[in-house]
Amino acid sequence: MKKVLFILMISWVLVPITFANDASLLDDNAGMNWLQMIDAGEYNKSWQEADSLFKSQLTSGIWQKALRNVRKPLGKVVMRKKHSAQTHTSLPGIPDGHYLVLTFKTQFEQKTKAIETLTLSKQSGEWRAIGYFIK
Template sequence: MQRCFAVLIAFLFVVFTSPQASAVAATTEDAAITASSWLTLVDGGYYVQSWQTASRFFRSAIAEATWAASLQAARSPLGSLVRREQRASQLATSLPGAPDGEYCILSFATELTNKKTAVETLTMMREADGQWRVAGYFIK
């Protein structure tokens, strides 16, 4: 029994410390860091700057003024940020309505002063320069 347990522990160690697992974790972490910085702009009401720092794909899909007005209308009634916790991440290479590429979909459990249980979903896209940028944002 102890031998089986030791083999199981060794197996799990190899799986979770493999270069591939580490690369996935690093990729997800890089995307999450960029997402958090972008969300800080949104939380602060810097909607134009959030558009300016988003991916080229994002900026081509919606005009700066339209984005700023839409986000103002959606976020302002919800109040200020109380807390946010990342709940999930998923890597993808293909998404509906988007070109093939590297994507990371991040989900956050968010509490705002006027909305206790919100879910924010960000789609991050790795651009040609290697940087992660926001390609989509949804709050419900």
């Protein structure tokens, strides 16, 4: 369970060292396909599409259970708007690299005000999820 919390919380505790802070240089769609898998209940597919670091920290079964317990009760997404995008070269507890932290203001059927934080890594050559947190 500590590993699940680590993955979910990594997006929350950020080191303020950035290699660029200009969100206009970033792909506006980075991470959206991954979030849409979760929205559709494709939890195993979201695990398969995540970065190897993510998959090394928790099994698909643990990931699916966590999402069923946390995400599913919120209901369908009514609205999701990107709030911020920050790039980092260093995050706590993981190797230095290229990371993108996206935050979204999201409205769910059962929670009208939520902040989703999605942390992506580019270690594999393309942006892949390493952390997801809903506040």
